[in-house]
Amino acid sequence: MTKSVNNKIVKRVIVFCILTFMLALLPVRAENYASSEPPVEGRGIWVYATSFKNAEELIGNFTLFKSLNLNIIFFLVKGWKPVYFNSSIRPIQPTDWDPLKVAVEKAHELGLELHAWFVVFRDPYLAENKSLATVYSDGRLDSNWACPANPIVRSHLLKLIEEVVANYNVDGIHLDYIRYNNSRACYCEYCREAYKNETGREPPLNSSDPDWDNWTAWRIRQVTSFVQEAHALIKSLKPNVKLSAYVFSNITDAVHERFQNWTDWIQKGFVDFLVPGAYTKDMKDFKDRVSRVLNVTGWQVPIYMGIGVHAFKNEVQIPERIVEQINITRTLGAEGQVFFRWFGYSDGEYLPLNNELAKALKIAYHNQTYIPHKLTRLVDTLPSIVYSNSTIKSLHFNFTEKSIMIQVTGPKGTTGFTSIKLPQTVMDNDWSGNVTILLDGTPWPFTKVIAYNWTYLTAEYGHEKVHEIKIMIPEFSTLTLTIFILTILLLCIFIFMKRENISSTSSCINVSCWSTKLKLFKCAQINSLLYNMKNVGD
Ligand SMILES: [Zn+2]
Structure with missing residues (x-):
């Protein structure tokens, strides 16, 4: 590796750390932000x-x-x-x-x-x-x-x-x-x-x-x-x-x-x-x-x-x-x-x-x-959209801790981007103060953009290594939040299966075979999540 590349990486890491630190200090609760433009459009x-x-x-x-x-x-x-x-x-x-x-x-x-x-x-x-x-x-x-x-x-x-x-x-x-x-x-x-x-x-x-x-x-x-x-x-x-x-x-x-x-x-x-x-x-x-x-x-x-x-x-x-x-x-x-x-x-x-x-x-x-159409996106019953250009390497649920852990990756040298678009009402009622997101063990360095009744929680990160995103939700209190978690889950499964589809085409080339697998996988995961959430609630 050349010296200039090394310097670049060091600089990036420093900037990344400073940004993480600064953004970690920002409160999650919505304040009176002026309307700005959507980061994905x-x-x-x-x-x-x-x-x-x-x-x-x-x-x-x-x-x-x-x-x-x-x-x-x-x-x-x-x-x-x-x-x-x-x-x-x-x-x-x-x-x-x-x-x-x-x-x-x-x-x-x-x-x-x-x-x-x-x-x-x-x-x-x-x-x-x-x-x-x-x-x-x-x-x-x-x-x-x-x-x-x-x-x-x-x-x-x-x-x-x-x-x-x-x-x-x-x-x-x-x-x-x-x-x-x-x-x-x-x-x-x-x-x-x-x-x-x-x-x-x-x-x-x-x-x-x-x-x-x-x-x-x-x-x-x-x-x-x-x-x-x-x-x-x-x-x-x-x-x-x-x-x-x-x-x-x-x-x-x-x-x-x-x-x-x-x-x-x-x-x-x-x-x-x-x-x-x-x-x-x-x-x-x-x-x-x-x-x-x-x-x-x-x-x-x-x-x-x-x-x-x-x-x-x-x-x-x-x-x-x-x-x-x-x-x-x-x-x-x-x-x-x-x-x-x-x-x-x-x-x-x-x-x-x-x-x-x-x-x-x-x-x-x-x-x-x-x-938008360049990013992987997932939409569920709630009009919340998760956009990302990263792929999911692995996905784990910890039901005791009530957390979801996702490992994301992407082509080396490129910038990873994830954005969660939420209606302002959901943001105000269910999300704020209720959810902790960690990126590689430290508070998720997201930027909050409020634009025209929608909130975007976005983050950019280098694809220089595999990142670990952890979403912790202490209370499964409302239906909307539950739906939102399912949205994230479906996104993860979607990207995960897409990646699998690319890397293991030899084992299953048939498209309909994959879509059936995907459906079964989704159903199994959702059922298990719902089951566990119900038990946690009890
Ligand atoms: Zn004719």
Whole structure:
């Protein structure tokens, strides 16, 4: 080991000890802290490749995103006709530089995530071919929309996704227009034949037909299976690449009018996070949309709300309104925001909107944050979330001492991070003064951040060695605390099994085998914990 590395480690240890000592002196009970920003937050921006004349302009704008403390770029790689990457199956634009290549390189250099944004079924390039176009119930053909069920359409689109994932170092694939245009579609020759082959009936033409629900379910299946196929394809090529989608925030409208059953995608594990749109300048409407989304998703995957910066019937968002919308998403518990959209030289009258957005972001975002979908997270019945980038080496319960001991580890030289997000009410009633956390035998050096009705207990530590975290709870007094302990427990088991899954693939390769093991393991652990807790209480 070189002298400079040694010095670095010594310095780190000293800083770590001082920090530990200082933070140990801080009281755990909540005081009157001013609201600050969440330490874990997804902050995205939708960007068109065509907004930039050349690579220099793209680089300049990305550098600005970094300075505005954004952390995810959704970069359009497929819009209506050409694609903005090096494809072997579709016209490319521009031809003198590769926007996606420059975008990925620059984003990563700046420490930003780059997700390739695909407009999926709204595809005038494919729909130019009449046999691939959407046909409505009145027989009208739509040359802007490809048929979501048609196998030629689907394999073409999946091939494009494959090209991007295989050839570019993207962090994710982001699906947009992943739906039918409306409930009057699609009655093309392929759909009518396929439905008839499966059910023996012609697709019904209106919703009063008794077969309408079956026809709706059939169309929902076409969209869901595309998401499933895209997910399987992406994970088979690069398991770390995330899949996300822009969806309609009203789930009833999404399902019945667009056949976009996104709650089902969450349940089935096809998406890593979602961006529901809430483009409105009416604050009550905005709040309702965010609440509705969070009520149906139950914090199972990160939700970043789509906020509109563009004109609403000749009226634009003012910075104050954007800030207010960001703060509404924070208060209600969404885990981030994505802005539609950043404009460029080709966007004419919209270009000044960039200044309005930048003004808002300077007010709302002061620091860089951890990106929720990059961290292991676990959510239970209580809206408390535990985030971490460490893996669990071992886990022990001591029921006499009423403690949980976890050993965490991670790649050498990297920084470990764990954050517990709790609703303020739980923090005030159950957590404060009741729980002791030790890191390597000394008080857990956490930082407490109170932001918009939520408390984050966060800590960073070096992955230079295995750390021991001990959580001691003297009183199992309330139900919420019990649920919280279970949340921590489930997280531990989840990470533990994930690690096992990686290191012992030879003994059990089958995924379903592992998920069954996981379920059994969880049940056994929870039952034993509940049993012991009950006995301790007696
Ligand atoms: Zn069709």
